Amino acid sequence: MELFEVTVLGSGSATPSLIRNPSAQLLNASGHFFLIDCGEGTQIQLRRNSIKLQRIECILITHLHGDHYFGLMGLLQTMHLLGRQAKVTLICPAELKEIIDLQNKHSQTGLSFPLEYVFTDPKKAQLVYEDKHLEIHSFPLSHRINCTGFLFKEKIGLRRIIKEKLQQHKISVAEINNLRLGLDVVDENGKNILNSELTEPPPAPRSFAYCSDTIYDERIVEYIKGVNLVYHESTFLASEIDRAKKTFHTTAAQAATIAKMSGIGQLLIGHFSARYGNTEDFLEEAKPVFENTLLAEEGKTYKII
């Protein structure tokens, strides 16, 4: 089974503190590294967790509040200083390109590697990335400024060969690709053998969604329906619901409500306000609404199943 897991690098909101870093998560999808948000200090968090930053192929930024991107320039700069040559794909609001270009201009830096932009649309869901194994969709969130979430979906894989059956039916190795694709084959005596005799279905494709800063918004449900693991911000407890509304953030109970309505597998909550020392209260608030809730803990890796 290929890896599909996410490591939390930052679990706090607004400002870095001695106990929490601003937003950043690393998704490892079959060995390919996707960095989602990049608050100040993310490159140090990568080092602290022994994640090789040059392995990151794609960086996704949800919106242009500093706690989600102030670490990006430093990370790109470090990739450059270490002599990176491989392309980085940056999926982000269009305005981020201006910010990066201006800073590179004034530092007279030409990056050592190609930086390829894909701009998110803050108004509607769209496919922003696709490779052999994975597709990524962005979708709109409701925050104080333009903000998108991201949905990572594995593609349906190839059927898995049952080796013993292959030997039993004396099927030529040349047929393996056809079998993986789901085709029936002919054995050495010319007899037709059903694909289902020789193969098992591919593993179920897995999915992960990242719902960065947003007010409680039931329109999110359509984008994350049935997803295996959803990270949803949970900046406040229900006791601060007025502040949550005012600042376009969500409470733990609200995040759990969205999870329940969406029929997802597991909910991961984070982006905790600096006012809270202890985060166990968030879990206590969310679990009665949605039992499969997990707390975002920095340095912890969550398998997506």
Next chain:
Amino acid sequence: MELFEVTVLGSGSATPSLIRNPSAQLLNASGHFFLIDCGEGTQIQLRRNSIKLQRIECILITHLHGDHYFGLMGLLQTMHLLGRQAKVTLICPAELKEIIDLQNKHSQTGLSFPLEYVFTDPKKAQLVYEDKHLEIHSFPLSHRINCTGFLFKEKIGLRRIIKEKLQQHKISVAEINNLRLGLDVVDENGKNILNSELTEPPPAPRSFAYCSDTIYDERIVEYIKGVNLVYHESTFLASEIDRAKKTFHTTAAQAATIAKMSGIGQLLIGHFSARYGNTEDFLEEAKPVFENTLLAEEGKTYKII
């Protein structure tokens, strides 16, 4: 004696690492806080060293390489989120204003406090700040992009009253201000008393210079002559002198040579390249040239005497 001391917050160059932070130092001049350079993670370094960031009145940025300013947006943002109202003076290259304005525009942030800019001149020395106790001059350094150093000079203070003499000569309290200014006074019998009978000279004004990224350049000597404590970058050891020249940096021996030529009191070296684990070699290289050399250690405070 009023405080005049500098705390090193970052001692490394180019990229943050698990053992060194990028450039930042905090000067405490009579209880007024001046932050010099602000690499990524500086706000966390301030917290780690229990330095109240809202007490910073003035921030000085030497040049626009990321390791000297990538922490600035985050620091300003945190000051704002904590509701700061007091003005911040930002002494920096003019282009930094564009960078800050663009990011505040795209995050739709209007800072809660006034940010007053003073632009440095990369071509010549100039007075960039003055208050009752202190003046700050910027001066040009030779780096790959425009870069300035900063010289902090205490002003000559008022003469100090010798209390016992005041009582002995029966001088009215009303005369104290005149005495502090160095004037002679008349006692209650109408007799003229020399100021030098009643007061001592003010403490000698102290000075600190910060020579950020620069190639070995003897033109610096005129700016830092006789300064009490000079921080001078020392990115490489003499064995890497070619690399130092190519990247417009300095070796430990070269920094010590500048110190010796300038007749300064003490030399503080830092901005160590990430290639060096141990920094003791820097001290070994510098001391034979200039004995009063100190290593920049993060979290350590250096009294300026």
